Every structure is written in C-alpha cells, then in structure tokens.
Amino acid sequence: MHLAALSLTDFRTYAQLDLTLEPGVTVFVGANGLGKTNIVEAVGYLATLGSHRVSQDAPLIRFGAQQALVRARLVRRTQQLSLELEINARGGNRVRINRANPVRAREALGLCRTVLFAPEDLDLVKGDPGGRRRFLDELTVTLAPAQAALRGEYDRVLKQRNALLKSARAAGRYTDNHRATLQVWNEHLAATGAQLLQARVTLLERLAPHLAAAYRRLTDGSKELTARYRSTVVGHDTDDDDALPAPGPADTGSDLAGLDTETIRRTFLDALEAGETRDRDRALTLTGPHRDDIDLVLGQAPAKGYASHGESWSVALSLRLAAYELLREDALTEGGEPILLLDDVFAELDADRRNRLAAIAADAEQVLITAAVVEDIPASLIDRQLRVGAGVVEAA
Structure with a gap:
C-alpha cells in the first residue's frame, strides 16, 4: 500500500495543503515548528483516528476553524481507495469512503495502515503503563x-x-x-x-x-x-x-x-x-x-x-518495527504492507543505529520521513526530498 495523494484543509497549521506522493522514500525537511510533523500526524490519523501528539482532536483543527479535513488517495496493488475524514469541533467525526455518503469515522479503521515512530515513543519504555x-x-x-x-x-x-x-x-x-x-x-x-x-x-x-x-x-x-x-x-x-x-x-x-x-x-x-x-x-x-x-x-x-538512553531508543524503535513486520506479514492476505512514518527519529540516533534503521526502511513500500536537517538522514535513504516552509511544501 502507498499514499498517492494527501490533502489537508484547516488541519493544524495548514489552511490548505495538496501533496502528490510516490512509493519509496520521501523526506520532508525544514526547521522545527513549520509543519513537518503535521503531515505525518495527518497520515497516522487516517489509520488510527488518533494523534500521536495529543489525546484530543480539538488541537488538530486550525485555530478559528470549525472543521478539519484530511483527504487521501491510497493505492493497494491495482486498486485505488479514497478517504475523506471530517474532524469536527462540534459533533462526531465522519468519513467518506470512495466519495460515498458520510458514515461514522470508525468505518475507516483498517483501510489505511501505518506504523509511526516519533520521539514521544521513548515513553513506551520509560513512561507509564x-x-x-x-x-x-x-x-x-x-x-x-x-x-x-x-x-x-x-x-x-x-x-x-x-x-x-x-x-x-x-x-x-x-x-x-x-x-x-x-x-x-x-x-x-x-x-x-x-x-x-x-x-x-x-x-x-x-x-x-x-x-x-x-x-x-x-x-x-x-x-x-x-x-x-x-x-x-x-x-x-x-x-x-x-x-x-x-x-x-x-x-x-x-x-x-x-x-x-x-x-x-x-x-x-x-x-x-x-x-x-x-x-x-x-x-x-x-x-x-x-x-x-x-x-x-x-x-x-x-x-x-x-536500559541506557541509547538502549531505550532501540527498544522503543524495536516495538514499532515489530509492529511493522507483523502488519507486513498480515498484508500477505490483506493486499498491501503498511506505510512507515519516521518523525524526526534519525536526529536521536547515533550513526550506527541510523544506518541500521536505514537498511530496514529501504525495504519498505513507502516511507515518509521528517528531519530538521537532511544531514541527519543516511544518504542511502534519500530518494525524494521536499522542503517544508511556513504552510508551504515544495521540492527541495
């Protein structure tokens, strides 16, 4: 499975963002605070109906708006699937699947599969149960x-x-x-x-x-x-x-x-x-x-x-990679492996762990990576690079 198109309306800092994506590795590069993580957060939300950063949906809606929209076109082998998620400030969230009438957001679960690793995942090791x-x-x-x-x-x-x-x-x-x-x-x-x-x-x-x-x-x-x-x-x-x-x-x-x-x-x-x-x-x-x-x-x-700090990072990352491999195993019958999302991860790893992670990620059907500086990403992993500015994403 890969994400072919992503559109955000009033999601976080984006009044409107339209992206065309491809299989393989895409790296979003930009200074902190300009919206890199908002992109992978939106993709993760398509899969789980939740954010890896906040427990409530309200912060996902751009300040002053009443609704955020996340639209996606997914390709699973030879089939295409469109999803449109409505995140509402008031009332329940809704989803449109292949442009049909809106249904409960829960109906979207399982249609998009992602595995997201972010700095917050260190809490999987050091945090509460x-x-x-x-x-x-x-x-x-x-x-x-x-x-x-x-x-x-x-x-x-x-x-x-x-x-x-x-x-x-x-x-x-x-x-x-x-x-x-x-x-x-x-x-x-x-x-x-x-x-x-x-x-x-x-x-x-x-x-x-x-x-x-x-x-x-x-x-x-x-x-x-x-x-x-x-x-x-x-x-x-x-x-x-x-x-x-x-x-x-x-x-x-x-x-x-x-x-x-x-x-x-x-x-x-x-x-x-x-x-x-x-x-x-x-x-x-x-x-x-x-x-x-x-x-x-x-x-x-x-x-x-x-565990040491480095060991704790490796344990947390191993949990996500184990989930990724389990979903890939399941994809043999489901028709497409999950999208791998790596949010500002490489900056936290030493050179050896960076290269080891890069070798694992290179085998994925689609990987979306965020980084403040491109030098944090092993050169072997850089395929397509997009620069993120204030509300703008363009080819680097």
Whole structure:
C-alpha cells in the first residue's frame, strides 16, 4: 500500500495543503515548528483516528476553524481507495469512503495502515503503563478493526462500575441494591475484559519473535529483548502499578497464555469479587486490563530503569518495527504492507543505529520521513526530498 495523494484543509497549521506522493522514500525537511510533523500526524490519523501528539482532536483543527479535513488517495496493488475524514469541533467525526455518503469515522479503521515512530515513543519504555497498553490496543485494532467496539464497550462498563462505587461511598453506606448492581457490572466487565485480555496476550505472542529480531538488527545482538504481559487479574495483589514485581530472567510469556476466553472470564470475575472491599474503599476498579502492563526485558533486567538512553531508543524503535513486520506479514492476505512514518527519529540516533534503521526502511513500500536537517538522514535513504516552509511544501 502507498499514499498517492494527501490533502489537508484547516488541519493544524495548514489552511490548505495538496501533496502528490510516490512509493519509496520521501523526506520532508525544514526547521522545527513549520509543519513537518503535521503531515505525518495527518497520515497516522487516517489509520488510527488518533494523534500521536495529543489525546484530543480539538488541537488538530486550525485555530478559528470549525472543521478539519484530511483527504487521501491510497493505492493497494491495482486498486485505488479514497478517504475523506471530517474532524469536527462540534459533533462526531465522519468519513467518506470512495466519495460515498458520510458514515461514522470508525468505518475507516483498517483501510489505511501505518506504523509511526516519533520521539514521544521513548515513553513506551520509560513512561507509564498506559502508553504500552495503548500500543497493544491500537495494533490490535489495526489488525482487527472490530476490536475498537470491544474496547469502547469495556471502557463504558468500567465507567459505570466506577460511578457506582463512587455513589456508594458518597452515600456513606453500601446497600443491597449497590451489591446487586455491582454484580451486574462485574459480569459485564469480566465478559468484555476477558476478550480484551485474550486479544492482547495473543497479539504479544505473535509480536515476540519480530520484537527480538528487530532489536538484534538495530544493535550488536549482545542482549535479547523479550516482552511479557503482566496482568492484574492473576498473580498480583496490589493497587500500585509501580509496585508490581520486576520480571526475572526466566519470567517471559504471561500467566494468561493458553487460557480460553471463558477461563479468563471466570478468573477475572473471581479477582473482582476478591478485590471488592479494596475497590469500595478507593471507589475505583483496581483490577483489569485497564491496569495491566507489558514488561520489556533487556537481557536479564527490565528495560525501564536499567536500559541506557541509547538502549531505550532501540527498544522503543524495536516495538514499532515489530509492529511493522507483523502488519507486513498480515498484508500477505490483506493486499498491501503498511506505510512507515519516521518523525524526526534519525536526529536521536547515533550513526550506527541510523544506518541500521536505514537498511530496514529501504525495504519498505513507502516511507515518509521528517528531519530538521537532511544531514541527519543516511544518504542511502534519500530518494525524494521536499522542503517544508511556513504552510508551504515544495521540492527541495
């Protein structure tokens, strides 16, 4: 798959931008703050309906406008597909597929596939568990768009359960009605949560060999990178994410691996009931996939807190490259590999890692790269160069 045309209207700093793109490597060069990242952000938004920079859509709409439009023409082998995403300041976002009538934006999921690596991805290693959970969930949705509805349902039920816990605490007493209603939400949360957990664990098992291979390609191979899903549903009794025990050298896989959905559902339900007193005291649901984490283990030590700065960059980049390879593998049946987006990445890497990344990227069907100075990009990777000015993109 490659992006043949991109048009932005009132998106970030662009009142209007129209680009014609080609397969291979395109490098967007320009000083910081002139809109390079806005371009790859828009392409990433086509795939995930979210930004890698902000959690809300409002900043994506140019100041003073009420709506932003992202239009794209995608080529998948011999077929072409047009997408037009409306990002609205008021009301829900909408999408047009092949110029048909507008439908919910969610209908666009899975049509454009991208893998984006940006400086913010260092948080996948050093940051809170939420970023690592989002990484898994977004990749799951990319592979199976129907998972987006499951995640939405889980969040809805979790919100209702937490609201009940807060209501009971505010009332100063816990009635039979509270108990009966809590049991209903427990059942719903366990049912949806079990499906979400199984999807995450299965995905991480598929990702593991690509993750290890990516790290070996980026480094000298002296250390092995592994990942383990760490669930609050089994094996842990704590309400503090950072207090969960660090994995040992043989601590790989997951306690949930190999379990069917029904077994996970019963285990989750038991955990909710066992933690009911704690949840009531805190007026918060402290067990479930919304509290889980992924342990990234480099050699025999957790990457978080032990890896050097350079190693942390390589781990973060390996996660994205593993996702890229998994999507390429899936593309054998889906009809087109993902677009690789590298946002101001090379400036953060030493010369050796730059060259190793360039060798990987050179094999991609389409790569969009941003850089403040072209010297940051290995010469072997520069194919087509576009200079970004204040609201203008032109051939360098």
